[in-house]
Amino acid sequence: MPINHSAVLLLLFAGLSAAQPYDLLIAGGRVLDGAGNPAMYADIAVRDGKIAAVGRLRGVAASRTIDAKGKFVCPGFIDLHSHADRGLASEDRRRRSAPNLVSQGITTVCVNPDGASPWPLSKQREAYGRLGIGPNAALLIGHGTVRRLILKDDYKRPATTEEIRGMRDLVRLGMREKAFGMSAGLEYVPGIWSTTDELIDLVREVAAHNGVYIVHQRSESTDPRWFQPSLDKPGQPTMLDAVEETIRIGEQTGATVVWSHAKAMGANYWGSSKAAIRLIARARARGVDVWTDQYPYNSTGGDGATVLIPAWAIGDDAFAGARGRAVKADYAAALRRTMEDPAKSEKVRSDITHEMARRGGPENVVVFDHPDRSFVGKSLDALSTRRGITPVQMTLELQYEGYRDRPRGARLRGFSVWEDDVDSIMAQPWTATSTDAGIALPEDGPDTHARFYGSYPRKLRHYALDRGVISIEGAVRSSTSLPAQILGIRDRGLVREGLAADLVIFDPAAVRDKATFSEPHQYAEGIDFVLVNGKFAVDGGKLTGALAGKLLEPQESQK
Ligand SMILES: [Zn+2]
Numbered sequence: 001m002p003i004n005h006s007a008v009l010l011l012l013f014a015g016l017s018a019a020q021p022y023d024l025l026i027a028g029g030r031v032l033d034g035a036g037n038p039a040m041y042a043d044i045a046v047r048d049g050k051i052a053a054v055g056r057l058r059g060v061a062a063s064r065t066i067d068a069k070g071k072f073v074c075p076g077f078i079d080l081h082s083h084a085d086r087g088l089a090s091e092d093r094r095r096r097s098a099p100n101l102v103s104q105g106i107t108t109v110c111v112n113p114d115g116a117s118p119w120p121l122s123k124q125r126e127a128y129g130r131l132g133i134g135p136n137a138a139l140l141i142g143h144g145t146v147r148r149l150i151l152k153d154d155y156k157r158p159a160t161t162e163e164i165r166g167m168r169d170l171v172r173l174g175m176r177e178k179a180f181g182m183s184a185g186l187e188y189v190p191g192i193w194s195t196t197d198e199l200i201d202l203v204r205e206v207a208a209h210n211g212v213y214i215v216h217q218r219s220e221s222t223d224p225r226w227f228q229p230s231l232d233k234p235g236q237p238t239m240l241d242a243v244e245e246t247i248r249i250g251e252q253t254g255a256t257v258v259w260s261h262a263k264a265m266g267a268n269y270w271g272s273s274k275a276a277i278r279l280i281a282r283a284r285a286r287g288v289d290v291w292t293d294q295y296p297y298n299s300t301g302g303d304g305a306t307v308l309i310p311a312w313a314i315g316d317d318a319f320a321g322a323r324g325r326a327v328k329a330d331y332a333a334a335l336r337r338t339m340e341d342p343a344k345s346e347k348v349r350s351d352i353t354h355e356m357a358r359r360g361g362p363e364n365v366v367v368f369d370h371p372d373r374s375f376v377g378k379s380l381d382a383l384s385t386r387r388g389i390t391p392v393q394m395t396l397e398l399q400y401e402g403y404r405d406r407p408r409g410a411r412l413r414g415f416s417v418w419e420d421d422v423d424s425i426m427a428q429p430w431t432a433t434s435t436d437a438g439i440a441l442p443e444d445g446p447d448t449h450a451r452f453y454g455s456y457p458r459k460l461r462h463y464a465l466d467r468g469v470i471s472i473e474g475a476v477r478s479s480t481s482l483p484a485q486i487l488g489i490r491d492r493g494l495v496r497e498g499l500a501a502d503l504v505i506f507d508p509a510a511v512r513d514k515a516t517f518s519e520p521h522q523y524a525e526g527i528d529f530v531l532v533n534g535k536f537a538v539d540g541g542k543l544t545g546a547l548a549g550k551l552l553e554p555q556e557s558q559k
Contacts (some may be wrong), residue, residue, distance in 0.1 A: 021061035024086040029068025034075040034480035034494040046501040076107025078483040080293040086110035087439025097114040102537040104456040107502035113146030114216045115185030121177040132547035141174035143184035155190035158210030181211030186218040207255035214258040217242035221265040230347035236310040247283040247379035250413035262292040266358040270418035293434040303414035313338045359414025362391035369411035433479040448520040454513025457524035461512040501534035
């Protein structure tokens with residue numbers, strides 16, 4: 001009797017899958033698939049780190065079943081601007097598990113932002129692979145790193161044609177070492193001195209490998225963060241100039257370009273996100289592949305160390321500590337000496353006024369630490385009104401009366417971003433979510449920005465569910481499939497059969513960020529389960545410390 005081989009195989013296969021339960025069944029949840037579709041009721045089965053089935057799967061065998069009734073289930077979040085690179089290489093296993101990130105639902109980080117990467121990337125890959133990491137990681141080449149390798153210490157100038165060729169060779173090497181693209185930090189050393197032509201030449205190499213260019217732009221305000229009226233030439237680039245530069249780089253190279261941590265800083269610049277949005281919309285209409293990412297806060301990283309009095313006025317040598325000398329200056333006395341000179345005094349006052357406006361105005365600069373505890377939590381506006389002096393004079397008084405051995409006498413935080421601009425940028429379909437955060441542990445101290453712990457839950461709670469700035473589907477999409485698409489990641493960012501089981505289960509009634517600027521080290525609530533490649537990073541609201549992250553590789557042929 002002839003044997004029907006295929007029928008036998010089919011029977012065998014059916015028997016095998018029936019006998020072999022799924023690793024996990026997430027049952028009864030509402031699935032937000034990451035594509036922006038409204039939620040649907042579906043069960044999700046996971047096997048061998050992948051999404052094995054999506055649909056009505058009641059009754060199938062699984063080693064473990066999670067009842068997700070009343071919860072949303074969505075893809076893991078992909079952070080387009082992450083400073084986790086250093087923490088992921090830490091000797092401390094707990095740090096490498098990235099508790100502040102995975103507790104937000106982040107399952108993939110795109111690291112080496114702002115133009116700074118380790119070199120060579122192969123060493124970074126080797127370290128991550130050997131040590132094990134919590135979330136998945138995609139690597140970028142740092143433009144500033146490459147620039148320093150070629151120009152060495154002579155970087156305060158445009159590069160020559162020869163040098164640009166040398167940098168381009170390094171970019172090619174980095175792309176061959178499986179970078180997803182290049183980051184730049186044009187408001188930082190040494191990116192400040194690069195020309196647009198230099199960047200275009202290098203981004204051509206990135207584009208040739210289907211990579212992405214993600215940029216901390218030259219300016220985020222009326223002028224760059226390093227600008228001081230008393231020292232620098234006027235007419236420096238504005239945020240809008242910088243957006244035009246990013247668009248031009250995308251237009252001339254054909255690369256995917258991203259204006260990273262998009263914002264408009266400074267009370268005298270608020271509202272200009274509208275003009276930036278219009279520039280991007282017009283560029284996109286003519287085919288430029290330009291995007292943004294954003295963290296959902298009105299205070300920046302730089303705001304957390306707001307500096308109003310210029311360093312020269314207090315004889316502050318910022319590099320003394322780095323050179324190993326003990327810093328024991330009397331900054332109050334130094335400031336008094338400076339202010340006795342009328343010409344210098346006027347310059348100090350104009351620098352303070354400028355910086356105060358850029359930080360949101362005196363009502364938006366708040367004291368976070370000062371020996372007089374009654375100052376803490378108060379704005380410069382409130383403190384100066386109480387004394388009947390100007391906010392500029394109040395700033396000087398903080399140094400005179402504050403910690404004498406601490407530059408500027410107090411710790412200040414600005415709120416340099418207008419909520420209206422946050423809303424406008426977030427509402428654009430081409431804005432992805434990011435944290436601009438690294439890995440933090442609760443013992444790290446008070447200087448940590450709330451975004452380290454709260455970015456994604458805050459977007460879900462405050463901006464989507466409570467205020468409707470973006471729909472919940474849109475908030476999830478901008479945190480999952482959108483950054484995946486920008487980076488060219490094809491096997492993550494959606495709930496689909498065959499994709500990696502990076503998944504988040506959250507409770508829409510409970511999800512919220514808890515981190516504040518005065519108490520940043522607080523984990524979010526309502527993120528109940530987080531899976532990285534099918535392994536639990538968060539299980540029933542508890543961190544597991546898992547190191548299930550993979551080093552991602554660009555899938556060039558598919559992009
Ligand atoms: Zn940055």
